[in-house]
Amino acid sequence: MGKRTIRVGYAGNYREVEVNTPDAEPAPWDANSKLAVVGKRLPRLEGKDKVTGRAKYTADVKLEGMLIARVLRSPYARATVKSIDLEKARKMPGVKAVIEVDREVRFHGAPVAAVAAETEAQAEDALAAITVEWSVGAHVVDLEEARKPDAPRVQGGKNPNERGNEAQDTATEDACRKALDASHSTIDLTFRTPVVTHSCLESHGSVVRWEADGSLTVWDSTQAVFAVRDGVARAFQLKAEQVRVLKEHMGGGFGSKLGMSQHTVMAAKLAREAKAPVKLLLTRKEEHLAGGNRPSSVQRIRAGADKDGKLTCLWLESHGTGGVAGGAWCAGPLASLYACPTRRIWHADVMTNAGAAAAFRAPGHVQGMFALESAIDELAGKLNLDPIEFRKRNDANTLRHSEYGEGAQIAGWEKRAQLRGSAGPGKARGLGVAASIWGGGGGPGPQVRCVISRDGSVEVQCGTQDLGTGTRTILAQVAAEELGLTVNQVRVKLGDTALPFSTGSGGSMTAPSVTPAVRSAAAAALARVIEAVKGSIPGCEATDFAARGGKLESKTAGVSLGWAEACAKISGANVSEQATRSANYQGFRDGTAGCQFAEVEVDLETGHVQVLRIVAVHDCGLVVNPMLAESQICGGIIQGLSYALLEQRVLDNATGRMMNANLSDYRIAGPKEIPDIRVVLFDVANGRTNTGVMGIGEPSIIPTPGAIANAVSHALGKRVTDLPITPDKVLAALGKK
Amino acid sequence: MPADRPDGISRRDFLTVTGALTGAGLLAGKSSAEDGAKGKGPAGLGPEAVGYTLRVNGEDRAVSAEPRATLLDVLRNSLDLTGAKSACDRGECGACTVIVEGRSVYACMMLALQARGKEIRTVEGLSRGDTLHPVQAAFIEHDGYQCGFCTPGQVMSTVALLEKTPSPSPEGIRAGLCGNICRCAAYSGIFEAAAAAAKAK
Ligand code: FES
Ligand code: FES
Numbered sequence: 001m002g003k004r005t006i007r008v009g010y011a012g013n014y015r016e017v018e019v020n021t022p023d024a025e026p027a028p029w030d031a032n033s034k035l036a037v038v039g040k041r042l043p044r045l046e047g048k049d050k051v052t053g054r055a056k057y058t059a060d061v062k063l064e065g066m067l068i069a070r071v072l073r074s075p076y077a078r079a080t081v082k083s084i085d086l087e088k089a090r091k092m093p094g095v096k097a098v099i100e101v102d103r104e105v106r107f108h109g110a111p112v113a114a115v116a117a118e119t120e121a122q123a124e125d126a127l128a129a130i131t132v133e134w135s136v137g138a139h140v141v142d143l144e145e146a147r148k149p150d151a152p153r154v155q156g157g158k159n160p161n162e163r164g165n166e167a168q169d170t171a172t173e174d175a176c177r178k179a180l181d182a183s184h185s186t187i188d189l190t191f192r193t194p195v196v197t198h199s200c201l202e203s204h205g206s207v208v209r210w211e212a213d214g215s216l217t218v219w220d221s222t223q224a225v226f227a228v229r230d231g232v233a234r235a236f237q238l239k240a241e242q243v244r245v246l247k248e249h250m251g252g253g254f255g256s257k258l259g260m261s262q263h264t265v266m267a268a269k270l271a272r273e274a275k276a277p278v279k280l281l282l283t284r285k286e287e288h289l290a291g292g293n294r295p296s297s298v299q300r301i302r303a304g305a306d307k308d309g310k311l312t313c314l315w316l317e318s319h320g321t322g323g324v325a326g327g328a329w330c331a332g333p334l335a336s337l338y339a340c341p342t343r344r345i346w347h348a349d350v351m352t353n354a355g356a357a358a359a360f361r362a363p364g365h366v367q368g369m370f371a372l373e374s375a376i377d378e379l380a381g382k383l384n385l386d387p388i389e390f391r392k393r394n395d396a397n398t399l400r401h402s403e404y405g406e407g408a409q410i411a412g413w414e415k416r417a418q419l420r421g422s423a424g425p426g427k428a429r430g431l432g433v434a435a436s437i438w439g440g441g442g443g444p445g446p447q448v449r450c451v452i453s454r455d456g457s458v459e460v461q462c463g464t465q466d467l468g469t470g471t472r473t474i475l476a477q478v479a480a481e482e483l484g485l486t487v488n489q490v491r492v493k494l495g496d497t498a499l500p501f502s503t504g505s506g507g508s509m510t511a512p513s514v515t516p517a518v519r520s521a522a523a524a525a526l527a528r529v530i531e532a533v534k535g536s537i538p539g540c541e542a543t544d545f546a547a548r549g550g551k552l553e554s555k556t557a558g559v560s561l562g563w564a565e566a567c568a569k570i571s572g573a574n575v576s577e578q579a580t581r582s583a584n585y586q587g588f589r590d591g592t593a594g595c596q597f598a599e600v601e602v603d604l605e606t607g608h609v610q611v612l613r614i615v616a617v618h619d620c621g622l623v624v625n626p627m628l629a630e631s632q633i634c635g636g637i638i639q640g641l642s643y644a645l646l647e648q649r650v651l652d653n654a655t656g657r658m659m660n661a662n663l664s665d666y667r668i669a670g671p672k673e674i675p676d677i678r679v680v681l682f683d684v685a686n687g688r689t690n691t692g693v694m695g696i697g698e699p700s701i702i703p704t705p706g707a708i709a710n711a712v713s714h715a716l717g718k719r720v721t722d723l724p725i726t727p728d729k730v731l732a733a734l735g736k737k
Numbered sequence: 738m739p740a741d742r743p744d745g746i747s748r749r750d751f752l753t754v755t756g757a758l759t760g761a762g763l764l765a766g767k768s769s770a771e772d773g774a775k776g777k778g779p780a781g782l783g784p785e786a787v788g789y790t791l792r793v794n795g796e797d798r799a800v801s802a803e804p805r806a807t808l809l810d811v812l813r814n815s816l817d818l819t820g821a822k823s824a825c826d827r828g829e830c831g832a833c834t835v836i837v838e839g840r841s842v843y844a845c846m847m848l849a850l851q852a853r854g855k856e857i858r859t860v861e862g863l864s865r866g867d868t869l870h871p872v873q874a875a876f877i878e879h880d881g882y883q884c885g886f887c888t889p890g891q892v893m894s895t896v897a898l899l900e901k902t903p904s905p906s907p908e909g910i911r912a913g914l915c916g917n918i919c920r921c922a923a924y925s926g927i928f929e930a931a932a933a934a935a936k937a938k
Binding site (some may be wrong): 057199 | 803805806810813814817818819820821822823824825826827829830832859860861863864869873874876877878880882883884885886887888889892910911912914915917918919920921922923924925926927928
């Protein structure tokens with residue numbers, strides 16, 4: 001380890017810090033670094049493939065003799081298979097394999113059996129030929145019903161269907177009551193958020209092929225090729241290296257594709273029985289029922305503040321359901337965003353007979369921030385304080401203070417009071433704000449290999465994933481920067497477990513975890529090229545070789561070689577260096593801040609809410625490619641808008657079935673809902689790794705629902721506490737229903 | 738067998754099968770529908786595969802598919818044109834958008850047999866060699882995508898829109914693309930790309 005002094009911080013707040021960095025790593029990029037390729041708005045490397053239809057997704061994989069699989073799923077929310085007859089299905093035309101999957105089902109859509117046939121239509125016909133004799137049990141899908149002592153037990157065991165009941169951080173109830181009693185102003189509000197599904201445009205799916213040597217090749221629409229590899233290996237008692245998982249492109253991953261899913265095992269079993277490769281893609285309906293979801297929440301927030309606008313108490317009682325599995329914890333923002341002397345968090349996960357939850361873009365934070373920031377606005381109202389001023393008084397992070405300042409100016413915050421009536425008759429406008437908070441600093445683990453060939457070609461290899469986030473492109477930019485090349489001179493290979501190990505792409509971890517290893521590997525490979533060049537000059541001792549502008553140069557040695565010329569000095573086919581991501585340094589600060597402003601127009605007759613504009617101010621350390629970062633942020637904002645206004649899984653209590661398992665009744669924001677979006681990337685030199693890059697996928701969705709809810713409340717003068725904010729709720733808030 | 742198609746499939750055969758599946762209302766040709774209803778003549782096609790040709794991207798392509806196969810099925814599975822994607826298979830998302838006779842259609846909502854004799858264009862047919870169609874180039878330049886799964890559909894909808902309305906207003910762009918969902922929500926880039934492509938023409 002060596003000590004290095006670097007300059008970190010943000011405008012008006014820079015400072016020098018000393019960091020301890022591994023000797024093998026290049027000096028960290030900091031506020032003083034002048035970078036040529038990093039920081040450029042460059043189009044994605046795979047752009048041509050995506051716009052021409054050449055990009056291959058799991059759904060597009062076609063193998064010799066490949067069969068198509070379909071899954072028979074339970075129509076009941078709770079049932080036992082008494083008997084199942086698969087024989088007729090086996091004899092159907094084209095059918096090559098039929099397997100039974102499960103006899104106990106706990107939710108509508110749980111898999112029961114699966115078939116593989118030559119065509120999809122044949123597989124569907126075969127499903128229809130399977131007869132099942134059911135013993136239907138009692139189910140419960142309603143959150144509050146499930147909490148009752150006499151509710152049907154979802155997983156057996158204790159009642160009510162709760163687990164993980166826990167208090168945290170943590171003042172006693174008595175202490176909270178005292179603090180609230182002593183407060184100048186208090187609020188006591190309950191917020192509700194629905195279950196929503198990821199609805200990745202490409203559903204979960206795998207293509208599986210058993211190889212002659214008993215190993216397995218799996219193409220999977222996944223955010224984590226290595227996690228799938230390990231899961232499959234465990235399921236079939238193989239060694240990890242006997243399983244290869246590939247994912248060149250994927251049609252969206254927002255958290256539900258972070259591990260091995262059941263469909264992959266089903267496909268592999270069918271393929272084994274049929275002795276042929278099998279493709280199994282979930283239908284849209286299956287994706288809604290069994291592909292994962294964001295759990296619901298009911299959050300009661302009691303909060304108080306003193307006469308100076310300082311928080312005195314934050315008390316959260318929450319529960320929510322992630323169906324048959326998965327936690328519904330949503331206290332992160334309330335636990336971390338504001339300073340508060342008395343804080344209590346109590347949470348329960350409630351089991352219901354519905355598909356299991358999965359990580360979904362900023363798990364818990366989206367629900368939690370909506371409720372917290374709604375509560376904060378209400379409290380600001382009671383105190384007669386400007387919402388931003390109130391926030392600043394309780395937020396120790398001065399970076400976010402600066403972001404509020406910048407955002408407020410763009411959003412026209414000072415004219416907020418006049419905005420309300422500016423919409424004309426029958427309409428009202430409102431402007432709201434909410435904060436973001438997230439980690440995003442990444443962590444150790446990923447390994448990257450950089451191969452520089454004699455012909456000058458450069459390949460960066462890493463078993464990470466590009467979910468559409470732009471990973472491929474930013475990795476190429478980082479390597480190009482280090483090697484003094486242009487991005488088109490670097491090829492990036494990813495999405496394959498045959499490449500060096502990398503972690504799953506979740507938690508906004510990929511860019512901050514992988515880019516430092518790319519730099520280290522590129523620097524190490526470059527050192528080998530320099531060695532080769534020096535070796536070709538008798539007696540050369542120069543230490544000032546540098547790669548820049550497509551050249552390798554040394555003043556002392558009087559050398560200036562074109563990149564190809566320099567690489568021609570490599571002996572053998574190439575130089576290949578691998579580097580591992582080291583732990584984060586101390587640097588500037590952990591985590592990202594950020595805030596968003598929403599301007600809405602509400603139709604007071606119909607209750608329709610239109611978001612007119614979002615101003616989003618975010619920091620994510622060094623921005624490798626502003627265009628791609630902006631795309632990430634816009635994506636987060638629109639998903640947040642969709643969550644705030646449109647999306648909800650609707651289950652029928654009587655049957656336990658999902659009533660809107662499609663893409664028309666399950667509404668997702670489309671072109672007509674898209675607001676004007678202004679993104680401000682707040683420059684922060686982070687200095688916690690050699691690139692200082694941080695993740696932005698999740699921070700961008702966290703504040704949106706709260707900002708929209710606050711804007712609606714500003715417009716109406718009444719608060720809607722339940723998401724999604726549909727017209728009926730707006731009208732109810734206005735007393736029109 | 739009275740053939741009214743060069744490929745030997747009579748419209749009546751076609752209707753006997755498809756009428757039951759989709760309702761004859763979807764289909765043009767009222768007199769044929771009546772013929773089919775009489776239940777005379779040859780039994781309906783299928784369920785086995787039948788052979789016919791489709792005109793795709795300016796080429797006649799021989800197809801063998803079950804009569805119930807959708808255009809999307811046939812493009813993806815018989816013709817290896819996997820650009821158009823299936824994301825809902827029921828006309829709700831636009832991932833499967835192709836252009837038939839100059840109009841953007843959901844390929845998942847059309848039987849392949851219905852597309853016989855029609856000019857079908859898919860995303861694979863847009864570029865000329867290495868030269869991208871202006872809409873494709875604009876999607877790259879304006880980052881009108883993230884994962885790219887909806888992109889072939891978005892591109893085709895944009896092409897169809899601009900062929901009909903060369904200079905759409907911002908609202909016109911939204912209206913023209915409102916049949917295409919992008920879950921990654923790359924809309925800002927998509928709208929910019931559409932506007933830029935309109936200018937570039
Ligand atoms: S797949 Fe055709 S509209 Fe969705
Ligand atoms: S780019 Fe992913 S769905 Fe549109």
